[in-house]
Amino acid sequence: MTVTFRLNGEDYRFRDDPMTPLVDILRQERFLTGTKAVCREGFCGACTVHVDAEAVPSCLKPVGLLEGCEVVTIEGLSAGHQALHPLQAAFEAADAVQCGMCFPGMVMSLSAFMRDNPDASRADIKAAMVGNICRCTGYERIVDTVADCLAQQLHTAKVAGGAGV
Amino acid sequence: MAQSMERSFIAAGSIEEAVASRMVGAVVLAGGTWLMRDPLRGVELPEAVVTLHRIPFLSEVIIDADHMVIGAGVTHEALGKALRGIAGFEALVGAAEGAANPGIRRVATIGGNLCSIDFAEADLAPALLACGAAVELETTSGAKRIDIADFLNDRRALLEQAILTKILLRRDLIASAHIRLPLRKAGDYPVAIVSMALDADKCCRIAVGSVEPVARRWTALEQAFAGEPGGFPRDAERAAALAAEHNDFQGRDGTEAEGWYRLQVLPVLVKRGVAALRATEGLA
Amino acid sequence: MSEASATVMNLPRRDAQDKLRGRTKYTNDRARPDMLHAVLLRSTVPAGRIVRLDASPALACPGVRAVATGADAPGLYGIGITDHPLLAIDTIRYHGEPIAVVAAETEEQARSALAAIILEIEPLAPVLTMAEALEPSARLIHEDWRGYEVITEGGARTGNIAWEAKSSRGDVDAAFARPDVRIVESSFSVGRQSHVPFEPRVAIGSWEDGRAHIQTSTQVPWTVRNVTGRVMQLPPGRVRVTVPPVGGGFGLKFDASIEPITALLARMTGRSVMLENTRQEEMATCLCRENAEIRIRSAVTAEGEIVGREAVVLMDCGAYGGEQVFLTTMTAHTLGGNYRVGATRLVSRAVYTNTPPNGAFRACNGVYNTFALERHTDEICDFLGFDPMEFRKKNVLGDGDLGPTGQVFEDDVLGPMLDRMETLRAKTGTLEAKADGRLYGMATTVGTWFVFTGPSAATVNLNADGSATLVTSGVEIGSGTMMQSLPQIVAGQLGLSPDQVIVREADTDAAGLDVGVGGGRTTVSIGAASISACAEVKEKLLRAAGEMLQTRPEDLVLQGGRVEISGRPGSGTTIPAVVAHAQASTGPITGSGAFTAKNTPAMAGCAMGHFIDALDIPVFVVHEAEVAVDPDTGHVEVLAYRVVQDVGRALNPRAVMGQIQGGVVQGLGYALHEEVTITADGRIAQDDFETYRLPLAGDVVPVVADLYEGAPSLGPLGAKGAGEVPILAVGAAIACAVSRAIGKPVRQLPLTPPRVLRLLHDREPQPDFPHIAPGWATNTLG
Missing domain, CATH: 1.10.150.120 ([2Fe-2S]-binding domain)
Structure with missing residues (x-):
């Protein structure tokens, strides 16, 4: 299955299992390792990202639910030489x-x-x-x-x- | 990470389509916060999944003068926001705003909370029991309404053939309260929950969650309350004494607390509940 | 500018910005597409014999590149004694023990292939508790215990007792027989504590030019190097260990664990291999702070003099001896600390059980022994009618007092610290009003800890741009030592600013031996080695500058990046100019330095089986807690927490305050929330974040701390390690405060709401140890 969403301001197309948790795509496919997979069940918050401007745990978010969404990770919050938040x-x-x-x-x-x-x-x-x-x-x-x-x-x-x- | 097998993943555009998928074995995916933990517990994710997030009415909260309808896809956060300040539904707000943690509350839905059969600690179950809710299920033969208590008891069988779509409430409550007891200040599942709601006739519904595997009404205590002079305990202390006297629960033994503890704390939760009702409703 | 004023500052951390931007690459962020992933086959029974093991069928599974079993790395490792195989060999000793490993192109492929491994285990009845393990008829968990290599001599051992350490000073029997004493006896038991570092144990192994290279999240690169050599039967020099930033350690990573497996698989495949514990594996096989059982008796006169004391401490080491073998030593210094005592005898035993092995955890052994000692002290005060604060003031260790091993303590430290606590309390006020109808309690407790000195090496290279490179085997585990105190120390020595000091990440190929980051030792040991390296640099620098400036080196000083003639600011020349001159004339300026333990002596015959006979650098704390207990639910709310900590000298006071807040909160977790229990089939029941409850923001309070400076220390500029000790007396302070609040003896931790409610309802069984004999000597191996 293909899922398309915006990732840190750019289009991203994912083709594989739609039940893949977002955190695995960020870390393993995009090497956005600032998002940490610590407990992987929503208790620790280390994998928090913004989905449509809301802070949510990415470990419990199946990518299939992200079609058309805007995802921002820690790397996207202040990218490159941009000033820190x-x-x-x-x-x-x-x-x-x-x-x-x-x-x-x-x-x-x-x-x-x-x-x-x-x-x-x-x-x-x-x-x-x-x-x-x-x-x-x-x-x-x-x-x-x-x-x-x-x-x-x-x-x-x-x-x-x-x-x- | 991603498995190579081709998983069926249907983002249903209508409730009929969702029910049709369910009838051929697809598992309903709501917020995902319960289901997505399965792989960590050695349970494989289902081969076929149907999601409801593209069905707009499931995400609506409709409040009119006498009734309220909550779509099953409404998140805890959205529910808390929608009901905050509406007299009588303090218990639902407390449950929606106290469950789990903020990140989970932004994702987890009321429907998911009620349909997670092994989730004894679900906050919304006792709150909805106390508030006298009914639920609506969609089946191949149309919509079907049942009382929340019947739903909670029979949901394993019901949900084989149906999808929970709406939670229905009458606006006849004057006050309600949701008293949860996590072991920390917050962030863990409560070891015991007491929800209470009072209608204009001073009729009090009381429900208990997390103490037994499925939340249920505390009818013995409701009757004891009704038998008090004036139809309601004169103060919170009296309510606690009645709760101790009519404690007919079988406490679950769990890693976090033994059954004895869950039973032991019920009277004080009742006491806090009555105090909250009195404060809300200005009986004090 | 004095050496101290050039060094002491609230330097911020140089690694903060990358960490905040998510750019820091911890070990588990370093997976690459071309790496293999390894997954362990772990035992699902707590005890058994391996009847059949054939891992080769897994090789036929998709993506699998290598499999290994214990036969591929047969060497044993351990601390004190070598009892631990890398992968189980013939015998299963705990639930979760690694038996075989598969490396495949993806983690899923490796995990799926585990099912193909042929494994037959004949289960044995597990020995799950120390009481069972100490029964005369108990099955031996290590049948071949006599055959193990002994690395450190002196400990007594037998059967299920992996190690025993004793201290004995004076005639204890005579003290207890005195007619003018009353005897108070207390028994305590504590559960395990899981470290829960956010980065689990993880390693990446590769095979480069005939040598292993392991990148790993460890506190002890040299231990990983040596253990890998041992189990793979290679000279340790054939192993290189480098350490990226570590996502928390707290002692868990003070031993080698899974690292050598990656080297083994890398050698087999020629590929880089990553092995990372899942959170469940990490928690189910955590080298926890051990569960322990303590019986302590004291003979006290009516005047409040402690004339005799004896104790038995049983420490559960789990299936393998590990750190507990070493930690038996610490009982003499922790349970035997705090107070002036006449005659003393203490025995501490590490006991094997069929449970996951335990390990080191921040203020190992000290945390529960301090709990036991302070609660025992309060029980003495209750029984004999003393005011607990006055009793402590009268009896805390002071100048010239003897410890249990005969060590002579220098200076009055704890006494003045107790006074400082009273001053601090007068300033903050107390919060009894916030108890709001609940049961209120306040307690002040003391604790004795130490700095684990031991060997460290440092090299400093002075560069032509005026910067200096510090090369050590120190690891940044989060405490900030490598980011703050070490560059501050080097900068202070060389007249540089700390941002001119480059700190090299640990690499056993680049830096000399170091016993690791733990025991509060980095600032002290690596700091002292760095100062010694700087002395050589300085000597060379001033000699070269002397030539250039035609001045005697002893008339020159280093400050502000310049070499100046003493008393003439702005004179002389810049350091880069001198370095350039030296490079052209005598060669680059470098210095090397080393440090090791002073080995402070004990009294002859007092310490047996000890790895450390006496403390080189004692560290003291005074902790005070105010609590409110809900009598209906057993919930304990911490209302206020105050600390006076002996820091010697605080090189970065703000960073020290951060360590105190963090350490106290970990202690609050231990005291109140964090519970580990062992199931009937030998598993750790709490193997996720749902059941293992860490303190959250709402559960904690701001700790008010007063840094006590000036106590003797052989550390650099008089510093002591400040990061380990803040957890030491938290269990003690909370337990004493709760006990006073509820009016019942508290003899177990953690004080979860169910336990407190059971105590209030007299339903909590008090510890009773039939396996600890009434006569002290019966509990020793003679």
């Missing part, structure tokens, strides 16, 4: 990363969350992270960074608003 930049500046294997998924989940929840509280951020496990950091620095990033985002919006932009 503000959240990525903030994680780097805060020394939040340790082994780093959960972070692509964290970034994909939380970047969508920040877009949709500009006023989120600390508790909201933690609730949004229920499906993103980190074994190294103990989470709090990640939560702090998202909270700081949201505050910055609000501040920027206010300044822009005040300037009448």
Whole structure:
């Protein structure tokens, strides 16, 4: 069977078993290894990608359901020499990363969350992270960074608003 | 990765087409969050799959003055969003917004939740039992409506010949609550769930999930509530005492908790449920 | 600028950006289309004899390029004793044990071909618990235990006891017989903990110019090199190990496991072969933190002096001795730590069972022995009516006190740290109000750990562009040592900025021996070796600069990328100019350095069967937890967590804080959520993320930490390893706090809600060990 979808802004045509999980196509066919296959059953969040702008686990997504969809992976979030997403930049500046294997998924989940929840509280951020496990950091620095990033985002919006932009 | 065998994968354009595929053995693929775990458990994926995502009405939530219809393909996230703030359906919102984790809730559907037969911990099952839902199945001989309880008990046989399409609810509830008890704050399947709903006549339906293999109504406790002065326990403490007295469940033993534990926590879940009902409904 | 001020900084990590962009290639990201994939045939019974094994039919399956069994790599490996085959030979000792391996063009092909392997096993009744294993009539899990090669002498062993270590100091019988003491006895049991690194164990083997090259996700490249040589019966020098960035280790990757299999298959096929555990395999065969059983007795006077103590610690090593053989050593330093004790005798036994082998895990052995010791201390206080904080202040180890092996501790460290905890608590306040009607408890506990020193080597090359290349066998497992403290140390020594220090990925062909990343040792051991390499570089550099500047080398200093005349900022010349001069005159500037353990002595006759008689660098912690327990459901909520940690000197305080938060949270998992149980057929029941519950963001709190600096350390600039120890006393602090909250003795971990509710309802059986004899000496091999 053939399935056609957009992958990081380009058309991609897949010809094989439509029940193949998206994560396997990303990693094994496209070598987009930033998407990590850790638990492969939707608990850890390390394989999170954006499908039609929603953060979803790619391990449980059969490619057959993706016909016509827009898929963005961590590699597509800030490609090539593009600047880091503000959240990525903030994680780097805060020394939040340790082994780093959960972070692509964290970034994909939380970047969508920040877009949709500009006023989120600390508790909201933690609730949004229920499906993103980190074994190294103990989470709090990640939560702090998202909270700081949201505050910055609000501040920027206010300044822009005040300037009448 | 991809197997070379040619798998039948039908994205049905109509419910009739989907039912026809089901009748020749295709397995219904909803969000995929349950089915796609099978290979990890040594279970092969089905040779023929039919998906429902191209059938628009299955993804709709229709709310009118007296009734509500939820398409079986509505995701947990969409369900929570659609019902948030609608009086009486707090239990459904709680179930939809508390299940699993956000990524799964964006993908997993209400139909998939109810049709996963071995999934004792499904959140929506007790919530819909408490809310008095009915379900509609599509069969080769047309649509068929049955009570949610009958569906849950008979679904293995029913789903051989039918596809779950809609969940139907009356808007006669004044308050409901969904109390789930995962072992962590969130993120694991609850070891016990109590859902309760109260209608305008103060009639209270109570359902329990995850304690036994299939969610069911707690009729002994409903009757005990009804037998209280005023037809409802005077406070949450009294409700808990009644729950302890009328605990007629057979707790499942599982890796995460033994049956004793599931039974032991039911009274406090009832207590929290009654407290939530009172808070919602302003009885306090 | 002082050496310290040039080194200490909150340097961010250089690997963060690639990790955040998903560009970092961990070992399991390095599959290539031309690689073969290997899949293991694993035992589905916990014990048995292999009656028939013929893997050759698998060769006829589509895509299969090689098969191998134990006969293809017959050498045995192990720590202390060699008891472990790479693939089972004749005997099955655990459920999940690898028996054969298939390499094929795709993983699916390899997996399908497993079914073609002819295997007949005669099952044996498994020995699943230490109690069963220690029965006099128990079946021997290793029938040929006497025939194993002994690598390290001194341990007593027999039958199902893989190793026994003892320490004994003073007349314990006399202490217990004193008329003025009361005796308190406690028994504890703990389950296993699974590491769950996000990158599972994975390796890629290839055969290059007659040698094996293994790329692997390991903490110990040199162990992988040596074990591969041993099992393949090759000189270890014929094996090269390189280590890409590692996606978490936590001790799991402190031993060789599947790596040699890839080398074996690569030799057979001439192709690169990748072998990666599935998550289920990873969890079902995890070299867990071992389950353990502890009985401890103390003789204490009415004044609160501990005059005698004895303990028996049983450690389940599973089917093979592995790390537990070594870790029997640690009981003397952990259960025997924390407090000044009169006469002491401790015995620690690694016991074979037909269960998956255990291994090393962050603060191995210390985590549960600290739990046992601190709960025992609270039981002493309860029984004798002492205030737990005052009792600890009175009895913690101080300057000149003796450990169980007769080691003399230097300086007062734990006492002042307890005072610092009280200051910290005064600053943060307590959160009893947040208990909101639930049962509230707070506890302060202490812990003793160490830095595992041991050999390290480093080479520093100074380049003509002013950069320096640091070549070691250190591995970046996530803790940041290779990204932060090491470049900081080298930069501080050479007057460079850390971004001018290039850190070479571990390669056993390029760098000298290293015992691996673990035991909090990297900053200390590789750091010290690096300083020694820098000293040689500096000496050569200043000599060359002296020639150029016509100045005596001792009048020159290195700073800001320049060689300057002391006291005259801006004088002299740049380092690149000196390097260029040296390259043309005497040759490139390089230095090499080495470090090893000081081997701090024990008292004669006190330590038997120990791999480490005394601690070169003790590390202490004080942990304090506040908890609220729901009496209706048994849920424990951690309200607050405070740490005072002995860091010697924090080279990168922000990174240390990150290690403390992460380590404490792993400890919270151990204390509250993470449970491993063994099924009747010898499997680990929790082999996925549904049943093995890791702490999630909602389950944790921000840890408030105070870094205690200035305690003695032979580490670089007085540093101590800071990444391993934060997990040490978490089980202890939580257990003591929960015990106080619920008013019941807590003698087991983890404190899952069902267990806590059973404790509250007096339904939880308390540990009772009929297989531990009442007389201490009966539990030893004489």
